[in-house]
Amino acid sequence: MSKTVWHPTSEYIEKTRLYQWMKKLGHSDYDSFFNKTIEDVSWFWSEAEKELDIPWYQPYTKTLNDANGIEWPVWFENGSLNAAHLSIGKWAEDSNMVEKKALIWEGEDGKTRTFTFSDMQEEMDRVAAGLRKIGLRKGDVVGIYMPMLPETVIAMMAISKMGAVFAPVFSGYGAEAVATRLNAGEAKVLITADGFMRRGRAVMMKEEADRAAELSPSVEKVVVVRRLKANIEWNETRDVDWQDMRNSESYEETEEMDSQDALMLLYTSGTTGKPKGAVHTHSGFPIKAAFDAGIGMDVKKEDVLFWYTDMGWMMGPFLVYGGLVNGATILLYEGTPDFPKTDRIWELVAKHKVTHLGISPTLIRSLMGQDEENIDQHSLETLRVIGSTGEPWNPEPWMWLFERVGQKKIPIFNYSGGTEIAGGILGNVLVRPIGPITFNSPLPGMAANVYDPNGKPVTNEVGELVITKPWVGMTKGFWGDPERYLNAYWNRFDQTWVHGDWVIKDSEGQWTITGRSDDILNVAGKRLGPAEVESVLVAHEAVKEAGTIGIPDEVKGEAAICFVVLQQHLSESDSLKHELLMLVSEKLGKALKPKDLYFVSDLPKTRNAKVMRRAIKTAYLGLEAGDLSALENPQVLREIEKLKENVKK
Known part of the structure; x- marks a missing residue:
């Protein structure tokens, strides 16, 4: 069991939105409340949308209709609403909120722009009119x-206001990866920017966007935001200047959308084949994200929510709806969080009075030990909650964040779910103690469990993370591919969503994710999560990051291979390699000692800093890689390929 290190006082608990809502519903004990939320999910989500004060054009007649099976629930049947209205329009109509800050943007160069809810309403209306004008x-x-710009959020709102569907694509993708997603959704319009700043250099996007449009026959218009005011190629018949489009007359009418109408397509990389397009609805993603942020993380009106992410990843739209639906301010940052100095992210928190900060474990590992005294130069007094998502933690960086940055006062809200979830399955609710690297509960309304290979619930051992009841926010299948959706999540156990994570739930109710179930190792019959090995390695003072994969082994069936990134200015050596291998053997047992360990310059990661172990494995074993378009640093794979080649020699 993980020892808890953050303990909320009674006074703290009673001030949280979660506790106050529980009391309103007649519960003072979290466990009894949680059990009610998963016993009667229809009651729960009806109460949740009321607590979030969701504005309906037409009230729904039934909260949940599951006549078509658990895989295809209809939520808020016959209700109509619009995600743009519940995010912006609602507050623009509120005299107490209309001039409050909705969005703050800071560029990597330090420039800032601020928009009130009134400003956002006007921009949304203008852009919606312009989009209608171009067809x-x-x-x-x-x-x-798009990069993280105000126009990115304005575009999302304008598109949904008029009843169209937006599909955000990672800003670091090349043309082919963009085109794959445009073609999958048969996109009619592409919105892009001339470029953005990253580590002090201009990253041009228009050229990639042009190539993507050429590869996408359905694209009729390319709308361009001139962030850099760069000299770019211009196609007079296809290209539209954002500013020209924005100058259209205001488009007042907001489409009343059925609760089940598509709002957004979020594409995830498949292990093989084409990306999967998760379909999210007007009543799904916004309500789930707003609930997790507002009731789960305690985001309140006029708080400032900042998650370091990209709009092409789930946490980008989560930032937008999780903040705006709750009447909070969202902060968008264009650049990298450690440029021009490693304290940039703490500077942003202090400057913009951030109350809720979202990061990844990889980011914290990279910041540990670098100019730590710079943290003290920035007042973090407004910061109330630190959110974390993307991958499992190792204990040492978690404790560094908790003790060094949070001064043992700020709770770390570990948050794990996925693109198809519209938010989290597991979290750290703020009415219970929190321990390093773990989750203290499933989120309310999420009927999560841990199953063994036979579909039986288990405690204190590794099993599959499953969900046994539907929830608001679950993807409405994959765009144009319902069979793939069913095969991906529903074909293992009867009427049970199998998420693809290995977890352990201990007898004290603490949950630990050990890795993706397709990453799990089976060493001589013993299941081993890669995060278990990586945590041992990262605890060594010489190690900055570690990645572990399993490869076939004649004796053990599977053996662990480790890849280690050393701290700056340290050199690799055979003695250090031996020391690290023996450390794993000592901590986890001789039977689980890795077969080999390699020093590498970096690990393959997505833009939101998630380590792609699958990419490590395919490069090392020389296998077909599948879709690797999410990788930010694909050059690292060649380094790993060469390691294996050298071994063969």
């Missing part, structure tokens, strides 16, 4: 290939 209609799909 966009209700139900059409729009690709958003």
Whole structure:
């Protein structure tokens, strides 16, 4: 069991939105409340949307209709609403909120822009009118290939206001990866920028966007935001200047959308084949994200929510809806969180009075030990909660964040779910103690469990993370591919969502994710999560990051291979390699000692800093890689390929 290190006082608990809502519903004990939320999910989500004060054009007649099976629930049947209205329009109509800050943007160069809810309403209306003028209609799909700019959020709102569907695409993708997603959704319009700043250099996007459009026959118009005011190629028949489009007359009417109408397509990389397009609805993603942020993380009106992410990843739209639906301010940052100095992210928190900060474990590992005294130069007094998502933690960086940054006062809200979830399955609710690297509960309404290979619940051993009841926010299948959706999540156990994570739930109710179930190792019959090995390695003072994969082994069936990134200015050596291998053997047992260990310059990661172990494995074993378009640093794979080649020699 993980020892808890953060303990909320009674006074703290009673001030949280979660506790106050529980009391309103007649519960003072979290466990009894949680059990009610998963016993009667229809009651729970009806109460949740009321607590979030969701504005309906037409009230729903039934909270949940599951006549078509658990895989295809209909939520808020016959209700109508619009995600743009519940995010912006609602607050623009509120005299107490209309001039409050909705969005703050800071560029890597330090420039800032601020928008009130009134400003956002006007921009949204103008852009919606402009989109209609260039031929966009209700139900059409729009690709958003944009950096983190105010216009990115304005575009999302304008598209949904008029009833079209947006598909955000990671800003670091190349043309082919963008085109794959545009073609999958048959996008009619692509919105992009001329470029953005990253580590002090201009990253040009328009050229990639042009190539993507050429590869996508359905794209009729490319709308361009001139962030850099760069000299770019211009196609007079296809390209539209954002500013020209924005100058359209205001488009007042907001489409009343059925609760089940598509709002957004979020594409995830498949292990093989084409990416999967998770379909999210007007009543799904916004309500789930707003609930997790507002009731789970205690985001309140006029708080400032900042998650370091990209709009092409789930946490980008989560930032938008999790903040705005709750009447909070969202902070968007264009650049990298350690440029020009490693204290940039703490500077942003202090400057913009951030109350809720979202990071990844990889980011914290990279910041540990670098100019730590710079943290003390920035007042973090407004910071109330630190959110974390993307991958499992190792204990040492978690404790560094808790003790060094949070001064043992700020709770770390570990948050794990996925693109198809619209938010989290597991979290750290703020009415219970929190321990390093673990989760103290499933989120309310999430009927999570841990199953063994036979589909039986288990405690204190590694098993599959499953969900046994539907929830608001679950993907409405994959765009144009319902069979793939069913095969991906529903074909293992009867009426049970199998998420693809290995977890351990201990007898004290603490949950630990040990890795993706397709990453898990089976060493001589013993299941081993890669995070278990990586945590041992990262605890060594010489190790900055570690990745572990399993490879076939004649004796053990599978053996662990480790890849280690050393701290700056340290050199690799055979003695250090031996020391690290023996450390794993000592901590985990001789039977689980890795077969080999390699020093590498970096680990392959996505833009949101998630280590792609699958990419390490395919490079090392020389296998077919599948879709690796999410990788930010694909050059690392060649380094890993060469390691194996050298071994063969």
